[in-house]
Amino acid sequence: MVANEPASHEVLGAHKPGAGRYAPSPSGDLHLGNLRTALVAFLAARGTCRDFLLRIDDIDRARDKGFAERQLADLRRLGIVWELPVMKQSERDHAYYVALQTLCEQDRVYECVCSRKDILTAPTAPHAPPGAYPGICRTLSTAALQRAKAKIAPRLPALRLKVAASERQLCFTDLIKGRVCAPIDDFVLRRGDGVYAYNLATVVDDAAAGVDQVVRGDDLASSTPRQILLARLLNAPAPSYAHVPLVVNARGVRLAKRDGAVTLAQLREQGVGTAEVLQMLLLSLGMAADPLATDALKAAACDFAFHKLSRDPFVFKGF
Numbered sequence: 001m002v003a004n005e006p007a008s009h010e011v012l013g014a015h016k017p018g019a020g021r022y023a024p025s026p027s028g029d030l031h032l033g034n035l036r037t038a039l040v041a042f043l044a045a046r047g048t049c050r051d052f053l054l055r056i057d058d059i060d061r062a063r064d065k066g067f068a069e070r071q072l073a074d075l076r077r078l079g080i081v082w083e084l085p086v087m088k089q090s091e092r093d094h095a096y097y098v099a100l101q102t103l104c105e106q107d108r109v110y111e112c113v114c115s116r117k118d119i120l121t122a123p124t125a126p127h128a129p130p131g132a133y134p135g136i137c138r139t140l141s142t143a144a145l146q147r148a149k150a151k152i153a154p155r156l157p158a159l160r161l162k163v164a165a166s167e168r169q170l171c172f173t174d175l176i177k178g179r180v181c182a183p184i185d186d187f188v189l190r191r192g193d194g195v196y197a198y199n200l201a202t203v204v205d206d207a208a209a210g211v212d213q214v215v216r217g218d219d220l221a222s223s224t225p226r227q228i229l230l231a232r233l234l235n236a237p238a239p240s241y242a243h244v245p246l247v248v249n250a251r252g253v254r255l256a257k258r259d260g261a262v263t264l265a266q267l268r269e270q271g272v273g274t275a276e277v278l279q280m281l282l283l284s285l286g287m288a289a290d291p292l293a294t295d296a297l298k299a300a301a302c303d304f305a306f307h308k309l310s311r312d313p314f315v316f317k318g319f
């Protein structure tokens with residue numbers, strides 16, 4: 001198979017497909033890069049007869065300063081709609097707890113007292129990527145662990161996944177990028193402050209919601225092997241993955257707030273309407289649908305195919 005062709009399960013077969021989703025973190029207003037990814041997720045789901053779900057990744061509750069509602073409003077303005085209630089990670093601790101227990105029962109979890117500094121200054125295993133956890137706490141004796149835990153109190157130990165030597169690298173076929181391989185270290189499942197980690201939460205939520213098509217930003221592609229491994233251990237079906245190339249500024253740097261008007265609200269202030277933004281985003285995806293038509297996104301969904309998308313970042317040069 002050519003790497004950028006749709007995988008066979010992307011093509012409608014005898015079974016009704018599950019769902020696609022968009023899962024923003026409510027850490028700010030959505031910028032053009034986020035909106036473009038959301039659009040791809042929506043068109044991909046609609047174009048393959050999937051349900052489209054919206055999830056708010058607010059597991060780190062402190063970060064939501066009312067942004068979630070603004071994000072949902074911006075998505076609706078673009079014509080991105082969903083039927084089912086929005087899933088919120090802040091309401092799903094019990095499901096994460098149950099998944100963690102499943103991993104504990106498989107003897108796959110260990111406590112870790114290491115600080116960021118401990119990890120950065122520890123000798124790394126040969127060929128390990130920078131920042132990979134070298135497994136310091138995995139081999140501590142019970143007595144040494146107890147002493148270390150007493151030292152860090154009242155902070156609690158984090159919980160990490162025991163990754164076997166044979167699982168330390170995993171490859172998958174991305175629907176846009178083709179073959180992607182990334183290393184897997186003993187990554188965190190629950191942080192020392194009790195917050196469940198992104199990788200665990202995402203796998204549990206996608207499985208619970210029947211998501212079988214994950215579309216998200218390219219920056220998360222290297223996390224995907226971890227999630228595929230977790231899904232296997234939790235006996236959850238692995239979804240297909242599509243990582244959308246980022247939007248960058250004229251200097252090739254990932255689009256950010258400092259690049260000026262990059263959110264719908266900012267653009268509106270500059271006289272750029274939502275229809276114009278939608279047209280620009282559709283064009284950036286190689287689609288020439290008329291955004292003023294009431295069914296612009298329906299037409300775009302009909303025309304949508306992952307293999308038509310560019311693998312390169314999209315350079316935003318302004319309106």
Ligand code: GLU
Nearest residue numbers: 023024025057202215216
């Ligand atoms: N919440 C993540 C973000 O906004 C995306 C998570 C995902 O799609 O798996 O970057």
